[in-house]
Amino acid sequence: MNSELRQLIKRRGFYFLSQESYGGSAGFYTYGPEGASLKANIEDAWRRQFKQKESNMEIDSPTIMKEAVFDASGHTETFDDMIIECGKCGEQHRADHLVEDNTEIDEAEAFAAEKIEEIIEDENIQCPSCGASLSGIKVNDFNLMFETSIGPGDAERGFLRPETAQGIFVEFPRLKEYARNDFPFGVVQIGRSYRNEISPRGGLSRVREFTQAELENFILPGQDPDISDVEDVELRLYSRKLQDEGAEPAEMTVKESLEKDVVASEWVAYYLGVAQRWYERIGVDPERLRFRQHQEDELSHYASDCWDAETDVGHEEKDWLEITGFAFRGCHDVKQHHNHSNEDYRVFREYDEPKEIEVKDISPDMSYFGPEFGDQAGKVIEKLEELVEDSPEVFEQETIEIEVSGEEIEVPSEKAGFSQRTEEKDGEKVFPQVVEPSFGVDRIFYSILVHSFEQDEVDGEERNVLRLEREVAPVEVAVMPLMDKDGLGEKAEEIRDELQEAGFRVDYDDSGSIGRRYRRQDEVGTPYCVTVDYETLEDEDVTLRDRDSTEQQRVEIGSLAEKLGE
Structure with missing residues (x-):
């Protein structure tokens, strides 16, 4: 992210470090007025696609869950990152990140702790805080879950959920009844998750509290999706083979990816196609988007195949950020909860x-x-x-x-x-299988800001503009009087109210010169501005300005809502 965009984000209230009055806390961010609206619009757009269009049900489960749930899911034993503590200053660092920052290795997270220790020693990697050598220091596992107590006194042990998925899995016996045992069926959830990251960094790219939008699609063995609607969608696929060869991603359709055995699961291929269309619609640049296949040593033991959607969020060099994971999880999750709980997670086929x-x-x-x-x-x-x-x-x-x-x-x-x-x-009786697309809302938010930001020149002045797609822009149309006198303000407020009544997201702006107001709306990504001037009082026409082209046209007030709706 370049410095101009970083300044714009803070100045215009998209997001900022939380609790700065008390020194701030790494990994926690507050979304300001513009950011909260943009984030909510992304979530609404996700619901429209993955809940409504895909005909799935939605739940909202607690963010705190009892220990037994995470014993069953494996999080209490295996949900760890690698930590190393400097022997001189005592600062703790994420060991695999140190390796990535000081070598040409990109995916050190997949290495065993012993391998990380060897690299640290061979490369003589030093503590970023004090410069002391970290050679010979043991790399330990650090569980990322936030622990809490449920109830007073000798309380029950609980954890803040590290993913929303377990909230769906534990309720499967009831959810299958709501679905009338008609498979396949999907359950979606949008909510907060928590991970006690060792060293949060990169703004929204690695935080301790974040929003996930997850879909768990339950299928019976042998059930395949109808891919006809997405078979021609173009994908940029970075397979294991291409990664090993150091080649560029290959472009092919969803149908071709299956015919060439690049993507193993029809369900995963289907959701790659659905997601590709959705990303483009909300403003992710398709030229800066790819789907990367997990290497064998990255795969979870229960996943037969997994792909990550990644966006380039770099400024001058490519910097790939995972925004979504697409995994075929088999029957692992339902089987684990079947074995650890008092419920039967099987279904009759x-x-x-x-x-x-x-x-x-x-x-x-x-x-x-x-x-x-x-x-x-x-x-x-x-x-x-x-x-x-x-x-x-x-x-x-x-x-x-x-x-x-x-x-x-x-x-x-x-x-x-x-x-x-x-x-x-x-x-x-059989265990259903699960296909999971898991979206990181904060990282998608971050990617959209990076991809939509541009600087150009208008009327001889440099302009910062966010070319946000209308579906997610915090404001769709800003209504502004040329001056707030002679009845212009009252007329503008009347138009604002009519557009709001018609369902548009509207802002009213009467502060400063009209040029300054245009620039202000351009910076927050407002696609259209409506200006009320003295001619409006005579002929009932207003000036409609387009953000991207800056072109203006006169439109009759009576047809304004219809024109904007087009």
Whole structure:
């Protein structure tokens, strides 16, 4: 981001560091009047596309959730970044960022801690705060979740959610009922998430509190999307192969990406096409947008394929920023919550015609399990039930070895009561799979500002202008009297009220010269200005000015709303 845009953002109230009266707090930003409107418009545009047009339902879940939820999702164990503490000054830094800042390595986050330690030593990377060498200092894991207490006294442990997705997954048993078990169905949510970043930097690109817009699309195995509406959408795809070769992204349609096996999942390809159109519509420059495939060592263990939408937000050099992740998550999430909660996360899928099915089951001998394992008996049986699904062959052994609460336990096979038989069934219970497009609203906001900012010359003067798309601009039209006297102000206010009644986002501006007011509206991205002058009082015509071309035309007040609507 260049300095002129940075100054404009703060001066015109788009966003600024929060709590500056108290010294500020890194990673927290307040959206000012213009920024709050722009952000809300982006969220509304996202709802129109991913909720309404895609016919999905929306929920709003709590931002604080109990520890058990994150035990099931894996966040309490694996949601970590790498931290290193300077032995001289005590400052803590994110280790992979130090490697990226001091070497030509771009994606150090995917490396193991031991690899990061080796690079720090080999490159003799120094502490950014005091200049001391960091060689030989251990790199540790730091969990990014904010911890809190739920209730007073001996309270229940909870966390601020690090993603909105878990709020959808935990409610799946109820949501599938609302969807009448008609698959596929999608659930969207827009809300705040929290990550206790080690070293927030880059303005809105890495913060501790942020807004996500996520869609969890639940599908049954074998269900494919209809891609006909997006098959011709052009994408810039940066596959693993092209990354390894150091080549440029390849341009191809959604249909071609599937035919050439560049994108493995039809669902992921479908959402890439939908998102590409949406990005362009809200003002992301398609020439500064690409979809980058995750490398094998970046993939989460449950994801079969994942692509990131990235925008170039650099000034003179390319600086790619992830704004959305598109992942095929399989059945990992619903299965985890099925295993850890008291709910059944499976759904019944009816066969086209009855089938002969081999049924595997256990009938535990409770006279053995109760006395032998006490309070752990239920968990032991749950583990055995999981083995029936995943590894039924272990029941052929004399004893079965399982791990419960970190303890190795042996169970005699005969006490499990394993059996298998053939039954005729009309259907079966299966775990649904999940396709997830996850959008970072703050980063999209940031990208739109960078991509829409331009400097040009109007009437011999340099002009700063945000060429915001009308769908997301804080104000669609500004109404201004040439002077606030002789009835011009009253007439302008009357026009403002009529346009607001017609559904337009309108600003009234009567401060300063008309040229200064035009520049002020250009800076905040207002597409149109309406000027009321003395001729208006005679002929009921106003001057309509276009932000991008600065061209002006006279329009009758009675047809102004229709003209703007076009």
